[in-house]
Amino acid sequence: MVNVPIVEKQNIESNVITKNISFFKEVILTSEKNNHKIFIEIKRYIKDDAFSVKVTHFSKYPKFIKINLFVNDQIIDLQTTQKLKYDDFAIFYFPFTNIKQKFSEIKTIKVISYSVILNGENEEEKNEPLITMNLTKNENLNKTNEFSINKEINFKTLKVIRMQSIVDELEYYNNDYDKEFYNNVFLFPRSLKQGIHNEVLFDVAVTNDIFQNEIFERDFLLDGLELQNLPIENDEILKLSFSKNSDLEPKWILGKKIIGQIKIIDQTYFDIEKQKTVKGINSYSKPGFLIPHNFEGLITLKSKLFINHEHNIVFVNFSQKIHKPFLHKNNGIVKLLLSSYREKEINELDHFLIKNNNFKYVFDENIDINGLKNLYIKKEDEEDEITEKN
Secondary structure, three states: EEEEEOOOEEEEEEEEEEEEEEEEEEHHHHHHHOOEEEEEEEEHHHHHHHEOOOOOOOEEEEEEEEEEEEEEEEEEOOOOOEOOOOOEEEEEEOOOOHHHOOOOOOOOEEEEEEEEEEEEOOOOEEEEEEEEEEEEEEEEEEOOEEEEEEEOOEEEEEEEEEEEEOOOHHHHOOOOOOEEEEEEEEEEEOOOOOOEEEEEEEEEEEEEEEOHHHHHHHHHHOEEEEEOOOOOOOOOOEEEEEEEEEEEEEEEEEEEEEEEEEEEEEEEEEEEEOOOEEEEEOOOOEEOOEEOEEEEEEEEEEEEOOOOOOOOEEEEEEEEEEEEOOEEEOOOOEEOOOOOOOOOOOOOOOOOOOHHHHHHHHOOOOOOOOHHHHHHHHHHHHHHHHHHHH
């Protein structure tokens, strides 16, 4: 008997978030170790928190082989016997529909491989255990759920773990079977732009180290929840949502195919009277966050997201320095002062035509809307006098 811990390797990359899930392996052999081996693959279906187990038994000699699977000491009701020839193998598959337990609920898994003797009616007469593999799940889940970033972040979730019954230490450490594979959710933050509604908060890419074709059917569960900590009236919170891309025009970032975006779905606009960005709908509002036109300083956005059942509620924060306001009469990106008239300066029934060559007065003489109105009236009176003389 040998105990071999299968421990998750610590990732030293920055902005890579992985939960520490490991299985402690105990192998009990009742046959010569070179005559029989078993290989176990535990595969997660992350979206539903389900899992399946595949057991492959190798034998050097002809045998009838049976596999029993126990999850949390409960036998899984799916037992079949297969006939092996010389140097042969058989695969025993236990689907999640038979296991009916959540991956998050696993405490122990036991696999017992039996040599079976059948009677004349092909019924089991007796059996002898060949290999027993006990797996004990260890979880050291990091309780940190808030992350500050200045570039992409990767949420890694265990997808597949493979183990085998080899007990020779030299052989174990040289083998290439005992390993883990992950589902990876990459979030690429977008920089905020001034003067427009910032609708997209993150570009999203998803990869599986293995079983890439299962991403959307079995593994993908991401959604945006809300965006907090904004320079907005009443410290309003904006709703977020994931939007999937079409495959017609694929986009790639750092070699990763972008499958969609986390978007702001609430609408905002800049209120001239309040000199604030406001959450709400009017003729100027659009989905997304409009940085206040008079804002300068540091914006630190706090995004509340649901990644999957393992990274359920997380906060991803990123900051951006706004060096100068978008609109300001002296130091704005656009040197303009926005103001509103409390009283109507022009009757709604009045219509005034301002010709292109009259706009020189706006720049040269710095006249306001009333000045343009008077200019129009003056020009109109002059034209009437000329008409009367003719």
